[in-house]
Amino acid sequence: MKHFSAPLLLAAACTLAPLPVLADLALATARNCMSCHNVDRKVVGPAFKDVATKYRGDKAAPARLATKVMQGGGGVWGVVKMPSNPQVNEAEAKKLVAWILSQ
Template identity: 65%
Template sequence: MKRALITIAMTLAVAAPAMADQALATSKNCMACHAVDKKLVGPSYKDVAAKYAGQKDAVDKLAVKIIKGGSGVWGPVPMPANAQVNEAEAKKLAAWVLAQK
């Protein structure tokens, strides 16, 4: 019984931050164009994580793109600027995106 409770507690501890960051992505309307594991209007978060894997400055690069928008990296549809996202939120979102594998 103790082992089961520990396993459940560990699972919740790991899932809670991931869900909190997905909740942030949802609240900032990121999920309207992106999904974790499939392309919508923009690339999946897993594809973004794979593209930027191993790049030391990836969180900062993505945070800037989240705030300012961008174009040409993933095709002809531009990503609009997200003025409702502050720098701390953008870095949190970028770190979460890069953790998707």
């Protein structure tokens, strides 16, 4: 095993088991979320910490946000809309939202 490089192992792990091996930040990165979002600061979309603060205690938020992650939408944080994210399935959207809301 020693001669395997880390990137090669990572690539192999991703091919064999795409979801469970990814931590949530890694999943968000892999699904392109982090090109518009950052945990701590606003980029194109709101900071995930701000999203978590806004919906703290809102029991309907996780399901609603998971749908919005998949379908896209706007009108909450400003004039820019989030495009749909067809690369994310429902299970991933729920997982990502749970992670975002825990920030």
